[in-house]
Amino acid sequence: MVYPIFALALGFGFWKYTFSWNGANTNPPHFSVLSYNVRVFNVYDHLNENYQSSREMIKWVKENTADIKCIQEFYNNPDSDIFNTVHGIGISRQYDHYFQKGSNDQFGLAIFSKYPIINRGLVGTDPRKFNHVIFTDVVMRKDTVRVYNMHLESMSIDEDALVNPDPDYLEKELKNLWQKLKYGFETRAQQVDLLVKHIKDSPYPVVLAGDMNDVPYSYSYRCLKKVLSNSFESRGRGFGTTYNGRIPFLRIDNQFFSSGIQGVNFDTHQQVVHSDHFPITAEYKLKRN
Secondary structure, eight states: OHHHHHHHHHHHHHHHHHOEEOOOOOSOOSEEEEEEEOGGGGOSGGGOSTTHHHHHHHHHHHHOOOSEEEEEEEEOOTTOTTTOHIIIIIGGGTOEEEEEEOSSTTEEEEEEESSOEEEEEEOSSOTTSSSOEEEEEEEETTEEEEEEEEEOOOOOOOHHHHHSOOHHHHHHHHHHHHHHHHHHHHHHHHHHHHHHHHHHTOSSOEEEEEEOSSOTTSHHHHHHHHHSEEHHHHHOEEOOOOBOSSSTTOOOEEEEEOTTEEEEEEEEOTTOOSSSBOOEEEEEEEOOO
């Protein structure tokens, strides 16, 4: 008995990061936020068949009623009937938007808002990189909220090699694994340090959403928890798994909020399986004086 009890005691501090069971909140929210890594809307042939999943995913994002939509791995092609997504998701539905392109003019991060965007920008990161952070200042009647959309550095690890390892391939992969892990940890740490400083300097209440590419027990997560509350922990239910891949129980997509905001509800849409990430939505109430 002693060993399992000791193990449970050691892990008790991490349990709240792993599992939540919050009751329903009947408070009416002031606004809602969607966060979704759309995997470039499955534009590549190996992700798709006749672009059926692309059409279904874009349709789901269009029809989602969230007031603010933070999209990672966003893809836009204005010359395409299917992938003219800035117009289809934003302009045609009267959402203001900020699309920050990365190394390719068609890929990047996007924020769509039913409310006017009065300011926008990068958080000290190189926009040419695939992984970075953007923000917008959104005016909601008499209040202004700063919304961050993050896509932090990936480990770039082949999950097939971990789930169904081929001995020869795995031996080769393990030689590079440490370098990949080291680069991922160090780069995300730098990104989060800049992000935390930017959040502390914000003149407005903050909502942070996106793909962290990191688990809740990491340095990145702990740094953000020092300045923000996590929406899943505050209002979620269950394990909140957000990665729709072959490695189970990964919660790497998150929403956080600052002390000027109250979390009302949180949902992980595990029935939406078009991407390798599940979309997450949260509702918030502003703490007005």
